[in-house]
Amino acid sequence: MFAGYTSKTGACIAHELGREKFCDISISDLRSSDESWILVSKSTGITEKKAQWIVTDQIPYPDVKNGENLHLGSCRINGKFVHTLSAVVSEIDAEWLPAVRWAANVDLSTGTISTINAKGVECLNEGWGI
Template identity: 30%
Template structure:
């Protein structure tokens, strides 16, 4: 019974047998809780990045020294995406959760997930906030687009969608994705 209960809790048991003594399970020190104990069970998702970024968990109102903000957007009441560049090294997409506003009204955000963007050419850019899926605006989509003199960028090389339920940035198909050219003058 207890073994079944422990499975329901999501324990990952790192040993081959479990000794039951007087109805109490003796668990070796190497038994550790799995991530499912920390949050409700959710379906597996294909993540776009490793979960080892030093920025995950960072609480900020301004990007740290040595990084450059490339802009951001509100996804919903609690979630934001932010493009951050580490000059000469990499460009990132951060998913943040609003914690509060500071004394001057700036949002204080905690980084939930980080995606290191793949390199892209000068004829491309990262687009977000005004991307659509099958003609419907979806603020949770970010994409690398080829810049064209059209109202919508339709040549998409990579696309991601923020999953606010899991707090992750997930790879998505580029099919059906386009992003508004904010500089377009009709």
Template identity: 35%
Template sequence: MWRFALFLAMTCSAHAEDLVGKRVPPFPDGMKQGGGTCISAGTRDPCPRVVGTLMDATGKEVAVYASILDGRGEKGKPFSIVTDMIPYPKLRKAHHLDWGSCRYDNVEDEAVIAVVRESRRTRLPAVDWAYRVDRTSGKLVKVDPARVDCYNTALEAD
């Protein structure tokens, strides 16, 4: 059984890597987009870049990807070109991946994504893992997690 699980993980990872430079959707082999956010940076287009997660057919997150808008389909659904992809981070208990509400050096930056530990604090410091989508190249660039924090949106749900 574990061999099959390893084979499945390797197969999904290999197909995910093949997405760089490709137009999506559709995604290969039952994969689908998970959560994500627009990276607008004050441009005329409200969402020229996106950072999102890629899920396998079982619903498990397998990758984080960056993309750039590449038009819309007949029903207005956006298409994008995948510009970079990295493995989804391993998350410990009470940790999650955050995007869209993070700061780098105390400056709001919607291109930053980070792993944070859940708590009741207003700002959650990044823990061990933080990246930023470079707005020019579309690459996911590792940044110092000590310089990143994210707004705790869970407080609004309470």
């Protein structure tokens, strides 16, 4: 972890890379009192029983208003599940939460992240029905 920063959420997003490379790429947040980022990281292996990562890209943390949440990884677009998608979603009582204003996609071949149009993006409400 970077000194003065905390992380509250993260996800493995590399299902598309196959079982042998599962979790080789991850997405997470990194926050300080002054700034917040969304990071894409690539695994460089395990040393001394600790996972090692290299940050491959970052973008500013999106604006999240009351009644919204940032979901990393568990999203779909136009009904197709894509583990590389993340979005700010409206917190409603539904299995799938609609994206509002902001969505992003990680390019697994380059390790970069870019914002995309949020239309048609929705994310799994992992606590729905409990």
